[in-house]
Amino acid sequence: MKKVPDMAIKILLVDDNDNNLLSMEVALEKEGYTFFKATSGREALRILLKEEDFSLILLDVKMPIMDGYETAGLIYQRDKLRHIPIIFITAHDYEEAAMFKGYQAGAVDFIRKPFNPEILRSKVAVFAELHKKNQLLRQQEEKLQAINNDLMQLNRDLEQRVLERTIELENLNHELKALNISKDKFLTVISHDLRNPLTALLASSEHLNRNADKLHPEQIRIFSGIIKKTSNKILDQLNELVEWAKNQREKVSFNPEKINLSNGIEVSLDLLRPNASQKKIKLENKTPKDIYVLADSLMLRSIVQNLVTNAIKFTASGGLVIINAKPDDHMVSVFVEDSGVGMTAEMQEKVFGKVNNASLSGTNNETGNGLGLLLVNDFVTQLGGTIDVESAIGVGTTFRFTIPLINVA
Numbered sequence: 001m002k003k004v005p006d007m008a009i010k011i012l013l014v015d016d017n018d019n020n021l022l023s024m025e026v027a028l029e030k031e032g033y034t035f036f037k038a039t040s041g042r043e044a045l046r047i048l049l050k051e052e053d054f055s056l057i058l059l060d061v062k063m064p065i066m067d068g069y070e071t072a073g074l075i076y077q078r079d080k081l082r083h084i085p086i087i088f089i090t091a092h093d094y095e096e097a098a099m100f101k102g103y104q105a106g107a108v109d110f111i112r113k114p115f116n117p118e119i120l121r122s123k124v125a126v127f128a129e130l131h132k133k134n135q136l137l138r139q140q141e142e143k144l145q146a147i148n149n150d151l152m153q154l155n156r157d158l159e160q161r162v163l164e165r166t167i168e169l170e171n172l173n174h175e176l177k178a179l180n181i182s183k184d185k186f187l188t189v190i191s192h193d194l195r196n197p198l199t200a201l202l203a204s205s206e207h208l209n210r211n212a213d214k215l216h217p218e219q220i221r222i223f224s225g226i227i228k229k230t231s232n233k234i235l236d237q238l239n240e241l242v243e244w245a246k247n248q249r250e251k252v253s254f255n256p257e258k259i260n261l262s263n264g265i266e267v268s269l270d271l272l273r274p275n276a277s278q279k280k281i282k283l284e285n286k287t288p289k290d291i292y293v294l295a296d297s298l299m300l301r302s303i304v305q306n307l308v309t310n311a312i313k314f315t316a317s318g319g320l321v322i323i324n325a326k327p328d329d330h331m332v333s334v335f336v337e338d339s340g341v342g343m344t345a346e347m348q349e350k351v352f353g354k355v356n357n358a359s360l361s362g363t364n365n366e367t368g369n370g371l372g373l374l375l376v377n378d379f380v381t382q383l384g385g386t387i388d389v390e391s392a393i394g395v396g397t398t399f400r401f402t403i404p405l406i407n408v409a
Contacts, residue, residue: 041071200274
């Protein structure tokens with residue numbers, strides 16, 4: 001049989017008498033129904049295994065082997081068939097016991113044989129119309145469910161967009177904070193890395209200017225040489241600082257490279273020796289010549305200059321600052337040791353903490369704001385190392401930081 005349209009009315013006729021089947025079909029054929037016919041309960045069950053979407057079943061009560069009540073009971077054992085209404089066709093009078101048994105089996109109505117065609121058509125039409133309305137309700141329910149699913153998806157999409165926008169705004173906020181921190185770092189680098197060489201430069205030029213009439217040509221040549229050398233190094237350092245700041249603004253990561261540690265430290269010490277000489281402090285670079293590290297040259301120089309500047313600041317005239325290094329597995333420990341005033345245990349715990357605008361003055365009343373050690377801690381971390389401090393009052397202080405070692409075959 002060809003496929004039946006969704007809104008078509010399908011009726012299963014079940015009777016062990018072919019004539020009765022034909023009579024029911026003839027009485028209903030003008031209504032445009034589609035009929036399936038079975039001459040026994042078992043045949044009806046076989047049909048229902050293949051076809052489930054019937055609008056109505058007209059079921060004879062008295063049939064051999066399996067009567068209508070038993071057939072109805074087996075039909076309704078399947079959940080997918082429980083929605084199909086059953087009208088019993090019976091040759092008996094409507095006795096209460098028989099009717100009760102029929103309703104108990106699942107019947108929705110009875111028709112007595114021989115049936116009146118008008119009554120049959122009227123009752124079938126009621127269930128046919130009910131089936132159509134149920135079909136429409138199911139379709140509307142499916143549409144509503146689809147709309148609800150679409151709304152839920154739209155809501156999920158909206159929530160996702162809100163989440164993405166929130167994350168985007170948070171990222172922008174983090175970037176703004178990072179830019180602000182970068183600006184502070186840049187100012188800190190300028191403050192610490194350039195101030196001391198400039199101090200030495202000003203001291204040499206002031207001495208030259210004040211004692212120009214008393215100085216011998218050789219002394220003038222020495223002071224002018226110091227001024228020239230220091231000025232060139234300050235210019236080079238300033239250019240590197242500008243480039244570093246540009247990289248920070250453009251969010252370019254630092255550029256680690258192979259550096260000879262002793263040479264890198266010596267570059268920093270050259271800028272600080274004039275300042276140290278004013279306090280008659282000796283700077284000694286005892287770093288082994290064969291150690292190579294993986295570091296950003298600007299960061300390494302800033303670390304060393306800040307630590308050595310700090311050592312000079314808190315070391316009395318005639319003191320000593322020693323820089324040494326020791327390889328250990330895949331890292332190198334760099335030591336900046338001074339013979340200065342030292343720190344208490346409480347001061348050591350706070351040394352890498354927040355900026356202190358009222359930081360201690362140096363042995364010659366040098367001032368500072370604590371930014372230098374914050375920057376050192378940050379740079380060491382970026383290079384993949386750690387930093388710590390050991391100190392004793394009246395003995396001196398040793399800062400130790402680590403950076404990645406490059407093994408040279």
